[in-house]
Amino acid sequence: MSLIGGLSKIKPMQRVVNAYRKNPAKAIAIAAITSVAVKDGVGCAMYVTQSLNNKKIPDDKRKFVAALDLTNGVLMIAAQIGMFFGMRAINKKLFNSWFSSSFSKNAKKTIATQWRMLQKKAGKVPDRKHDIYKKLNKYENNALNIFSFVSELAAATIIGKRVIVPLIATPLASKLKAKWDIADAKKGGAKPTEQQPTQEEQKQETASTKIDNLEETNLLERYKKYNNVA
Numbered sequence: 001m002s003l004i005g006g007l008s009k010i011k012p013m014q015r016v017v018n019a020y021r022k023n024p025a026k027a028i029a030i031a032a033i034t035s036v037a038v039k040d041g042v043g044c045a046m047y048v049t050q051s052l053n054n055k056k057i058p059d060d061k062r063k064f065v066a067a068l069d070l071t072n073g074v075l076m077i078a079a080q081i082g083m084f085f086g087m088r089a090i091n092k093k094l095f096n097s098w099f100s101s102s103f104s105k106n107a108k109k110t111i112a113t114q115w116r117m118l119q120k121k122a123g124k125v126p127d128r129k130h131d132i133y134k135k136l137n138k139y140e141n142n143a144l145n146i147f148s149f150v151s152e153l154a155a156a157t158i159i160g161k162r163v164i165v166p167l168i169a170t171p172l173a174s175k176l177k178a179k180w181d182i183a184d185a186k187k188g189g190a191k192p193t194e195q196q197p198t199q200e201e202q203k204q205e206t207a208s209t210k211i212d213n214l215e216e217t218n219l220l221e222r223y224k225k226y227n228n229v230a
Contacts (some may be wrong), residue, residue: 004174013198029152034082036157037077063180068173076170087155091148099147103140108133142144 007013020027045083051057099105112133116126 027147029084029149032153033081033156035066040073040076040080044069044077047073053125055105063108064173064177067171067176067180071172071176072165072169075165076161079164080156081154083160083164084152085154088148091151092144094151095144095147099143103143108136111136160179 007018016027016031019030047069048066051069052062054062054065057065078196096103112129116129117128
Protein backbone atom coordinates (compact mmCIF):
# COMPACT_ATOMS: atom_id res chain seq x y z
CA MET A 1 0.00 0.00 0.00
CA SER A 2 2.86 2.36 0.78
CA LEU A 3 4.24 1.78 -2.73
CA ILE A 4 0.89 2.62 -4.34
CA GLY A 5 0.58 5.67 -2.11
CA GLY A 6 4.03 6.85 -3.17
CA LEU A 7 3.29 6.35 -6.86
CA SER A 8 0.10 8.37 -6.56
CA LYS A 9 2.12 11.40 -5.43
CA ILE A 10 4.55 11.59 -8.35
CA LYS A 11 3.95 14.37 -10.90
CA PRO A 12 2.93 12.19 -13.89
CA MET A 13 0.33 10.41 -11.77
CA GLN A 14 -0.92 13.71 -10.38
CA ARG A 15 -1.42 14.97 -13.94
CA VAL A 16 -3.46 11.88 -14.74
CA VAL A 17 -5.56 12.38 -11.61
CA ASN A 18 -6.15 16.04 -12.41
CA ALA A 19 -7.11 15.19 -15.99
CA TYR A 20 -9.59 12.61 -14.72
CA ARG A 21 -11.12 15.06 -12.28
CA LYS A 22 -11.42 17.73 -14.95
CA ASN A 23 -12.92 15.50 -17.67
CA PRO A 24 -13.38 11.83 -16.69
CA ALA A 25 -14.71 10.71 -20.08
CA LYS A 26 -11.81 12.25 -22.01
CA ALA A 27 -9.23 10.86 -19.57
CA ILE A 28 -10.68 7.36 -19.81
CA ALA A 29 -10.82 7.47 -23.61
CA ILE A 30 -7.20 8.64 -23.94
CA ALA A 31 -6.06 6.03 -21.40
CA ALA A 32 -7.87 3.35 -23.40
CA ILE A 33 -6.33 4.27 -26.77
CA THR A 34 -2.90 4.64 -25.13
CA SER A 35 -3.11 1.15 -23.66
CA VAL A 36 -4.17 -0.26 -27.03
CA ALA A 37 -1.27 1.47 -28.81
CA VAL A 38 1.28 0.31 -26.23
CA LYS A 39 -0.04 -3.25 -26.42
CA ASP A 40 0.21 -3.27 -30.22
CA GLY A 41 3.71 -1.75 -30.05
CA VAL A 42 4.99 -4.48 -27.74
CA GLY A 43 3.27 -7.13 -29.86
CA CYS A 44 4.83 -5.71 -33.04
CA ALA A 45 8.34 -5.87 -31.57
CA MET A 46 7.79 -9.47 -30.44
CA TYR A 47 6.39 -10.59 -33.80
CA VAL A 48 9.23 -9.03 -35.79
CA THR A 49 11.88 -10.59 -33.53
CA GLN A 50 10.25 -14.00 -33.73
CA SER A 51 9.89 -13.84 -37.52
CA LEU A 52 13.55 -12.92 -38.05
CA ASN A 53 14.71 -15.79 -35.83
CA ASN A 54 12.15 -18.41 -36.77
CA LYS A 55 14.05 -21.26 -38.43
CA LYS A 56 10.82 -22.86 -39.61
CA ILE A 57 10.31 -20.01 -42.08
CA PRO A 58 12.41 -20.37 -45.29
CA ASP A 59 15.33 -17.95 -45.51
CA ASP A 60 13.99 -16.26 -48.64
CA LYS A 61 10.61 -15.69 -46.97
CA ARG A 62 11.77 -14.72 -43.49
CA LYS A 63 12.47 -11.07 -44.24
CA PHE A 64 9.16 -10.62 -45.99
CA VAL A 65 7.28 -12.07 -43.00
CA ALA A 66 9.22 -9.81 -40.63
CA ALA A 67 8.59 -6.81 -42.89
CA LEU A 68 4.90 -7.62 -42.97
CA ASP A 69 4.82 -7.86 -39.16
CA LEU A 70 6.65 -4.54 -38.83
CA THR A 71 4.52 -2.60 -41.30
CA ASN A 72 1.36 -4.16 -39.92
CA GLY A 73 2.29 -3.17 -36.35
CA VAL A 74 3.31 0.39 -37.21
CA LEU A 75 0.25 0.92 -39.37
CA MET A 76 -2.06 -0.45 -36.68
CA ILE A 77 -0.72 2.01 -34.12
CA ALA A 78 -0.77 4.97 -36.52
CA ALA A 79 -4.22 4.15 -37.93
CA GLN A 80 -5.80 3.68 -34.52
CA ILE A 81 -4.39 6.92 -33.11
CA GLY A 82 -5.32 8.80 -36.29
CA MET A 83 -8.87 7.47 -36.36
CA PHE A 84 -9.28 8.13 -32.62
CA PHE A 85 -8.37 11.81 -32.80
CA GLY A 86 -10.06 12.21 -36.19
CA MET A 87 -13.30 10.92 -34.73
CA ARG A 88 -12.86 13.11 -31.65
CA ALA A 89 -12.77 16.19 -33.91
CA ILE A 90 -16.19 15.47 -35.46
CA ASN A 91 -17.99 13.70 -32.61
CA LYS A 92 -19.91 16.73 -31.39
CA LYS A 93 -21.15 17.59 -34.88
CA LEU A 94 -22.29 14.01 -35.44
CA PHE A 95 -23.98 13.88 -32.06
CA ASN A 96 -25.85 17.14 -32.65
CA SER A 97 -26.89 15.95 -36.09
CA TRP A 98 -28.06 12.48 -35.06
CA PHE A 99 -29.72 13.44 -31.76
CA SER A 100 -31.03 16.91 -32.56
CA SER A 101 -34.60 15.82 -31.86
CA SER A 102 -33.65 14.89 -28.29
CA PHE A 103 -31.35 17.73 -27.24
CA SER A 104 -32.25 20.72 -29.42
CA LYS A 105 -33.49 23.97 -27.86
CA ASN A 106 -37.05 23.23 -28.92
CA ALA A 107 -36.85 19.72 -27.49
CA LYS A 108 -35.55 21.02 -24.16
CA LYS A 109 -38.26 23.68 -24.07
CA THR A 110 -40.95 21.06 -24.68
CA ILE A 111 -39.54 18.76 -22.00
CA ALA A 112 -39.33 21.60 -19.47
CA THR A 113 -42.92 22.64 -20.13
CA GLN A 114 -44.25 19.10 -19.84
CA TRP A 115 -42.26 18.49 -16.68
CA ARG A 116 -43.65 21.60 -15.00
CA MET A 117 -47.20 20.62 -16.02
CA LEU A 118 -46.76 17.15 -14.50
CA GLN A 119 -45.50 18.69 -11.28
CA LYS A 120 -48.52 21.04 -11.11
CA LYS A 121 -50.93 18.14 -11.63
CA ALA A 122 -49.19 16.27 -8.83
CA GLY A 123 -49.73 19.26 -6.52
CA LYS A 124 -46.03 20.12 -6.37
CA VAL A 125 -44.29 23.43 -6.84
CA PRO A 126 -42.90 23.38 -10.42
CA ASP A 127 -39.14 23.55 -10.84
CA ARG A 128 -37.73 26.67 -12.39
CA LYS A 129 -37.06 26.37 -16.10
CA HIS A 130 -33.46 27.35 -15.46
CA ASP A 131 -32.97 24.35 -13.15
CA ILE A 132 -34.65 22.00 -15.63
CA TYR A 133 -32.43 23.23 -18.47
CA LYS A 134 -29.40 22.75 -16.24
CA LYS A 135 -30.31 19.10 -15.65
CA LEU A 136 -31.03 18.53 -19.33
CA ASN A 137 -27.65 20.01 -20.29
CA LYS A 138 -26.00 17.63 -17.86
CA TYR A 139 -27.82 14.67 -19.42
CA GLU A 140 -26.79 15.88 -22.86
CA ASN A 141 -23.15 16.16 -21.80
CA ASN A 142 -23.20 12.64 -20.34
CA ALA A 143 -24.79 11.26 -23.51
CA LEU A 144 -22.16 13.03 -25.64
CA ASN A 145 -19.35 11.55 -23.51
CA ILE A 146 -20.72 8.04 -23.90
CA PHE A 147 -21.24 8.53 -27.63
CA SER A 148 -17.72 9.90 -28.04
CA PHE A 149 -16.11 7.10 -26.06
CA VAL A 150 -17.83 4.36 -28.05
CA SER A 151 -17.41 5.99 -31.48
CA GLU A 152 -13.73 6.86 -30.97
CA LEU A 153 -12.73 3.37 -29.84
CA ALA A 154 -14.89 1.79 -32.54
CA ALA A 155 -13.29 3.95 -35.23
CA ALA A 156 -9.81 3.14 -33.94
CA THR A 157 -10.14 -0.61 -33.39
CA ILE A 158 -12.60 -1.50 -36.17
CA ILE A 159 -12.10 0.93 -39.04
CA GLY A 160 -8.44 1.75 -38.43
CA LYS A 161 -7.17 -1.66 -37.35
CA ARG A 162 -9.43 -4.06 -39.25
CA VAL A 163 -10.24 -2.15 -42.45
CA ILE A 164 -7.54 0.38 -43.33
CA VAL A 165 -4.43 -1.52 -42.20
CA PRO A 166 -5.03 -4.80 -44.11
CA LEU A 167 -5.52 -2.86 -47.36
CA ILE A 168 -2.09 -1.24 -47.31
CA ALA A 169 0.09 -3.46 -45.08
CA THR A 170 1.05 -6.11 -47.68
CA PRO A 171 2.11 -3.68 -50.48
CA LEU A 172 4.21 -1.68 -48.02
CA ALA A 173 5.78 -4.88 -46.66
CA SER A 174 6.88 -5.83 -50.20
CA LYS A 175 8.54 -2.43 -50.68
CA LEU A 176 10.24 -2.65 -47.30
CA LYS A 177 11.60 -6.13 -48.05
CA ALA A 178 12.96 -4.89 -51.39
CA LYS A 179 14.82 -2.08 -49.60
CA TRP A 180 16.27 -4.56 -47.10
CA ASP A 181 17.47 -6.79 -49.94
CA ILE A 182 19.22 -3.86 -51.63
CA ALA A 183 20.82 -2.81 -48.33
CA ASP A 184 22.06 -6.35 -47.67
CA ALA A 185 23.43 -6.61 -51.21
CA LYS A 186 25.38 -3.37 -50.80
CA LYS A 187 26.84 -4.57 -47.50
CA GLY A 188 27.93 -7.83 -49.10
CA GLY A 189 29.36 -6.12 -52.17
CA ALA A 190 27.03 -7.93 -54.51
CA LYS A 191 24.18 -6.87 -56.70
CA PRO A 192 20.65 -7.79 -55.71
CA THR A 193 19.75 -11.22 -57.05
CA GLU A 194 17.60 -11.11 -60.15
CA GLN A 195 14.37 -13.01 -60.25
CA GLN A 196 14.89 -16.55 -61.54
CA PRO A 197 12.72 -17.77 -64.43
CA THR A 198 9.86 -20.07 -63.53
CA GLN A 199 9.72 -23.72 -64.67
CA GLU A 200 7.18 -22.81 -67.35
CA GLU A 201 9.46 -20.08 -68.70
CA GLN A 202 12.40 -22.52 -68.72
CA LYS A 203 10.34 -25.08 -70.68
CA GLN A 204 9.33 -22.45 -73.25
CA GLU A 205 12.94 -21.33 -73.65
CA THR A 206 14.14 -24.93 -74.14
CA ALA A 207 11.42 -25.65 -76.72
CA SER A 208 12.30 -22.46 -78.63
CA THR A 209 15.98 -23.47 -78.69
CA LYS A 210 15.11 -26.92 -80.07
CA ILE A 211 12.98 -25.41 -82.84
CA ASP A 212 15.80 -23.03 -83.84
CA ASN A 213 18.29 -25.91 -83.93
CA LEU A 214 15.89 -28.01 -85.99
CA GLU A 215 15.37 -25.24 -88.54
CA GLU A 216 19.13 -24.75 -88.89
CA THR A 217 19.63 -28.52 -89.40
CA ASN A 218 16.95 -28.73 -92.12
CA LEU A 219 18.42 -25.77 -93.99
CA LEU A 220 21.88 -27.36 -93.87
CA GLU A 221 20.59 -30.66 -95.28
CA ARG A 222 18.83 -28.86 -98.14
CA TYR A 223 22.01 -26.98 -99.02
CA LYS A 224 24.02 -30.19 -99.12
CA LYS A 225 21.41 -31.96 -101.26
CA TYR A 226 21.11 -29.29 -103.96
CA ASN A 227 24.81 -28.46 -104.11
CA ASN A 228 26.13 -32.04 -104.01
CA VAL A 229 28.10 -31.32 -100.91
CA ALA A 230 29.15 -34.33 -98.89
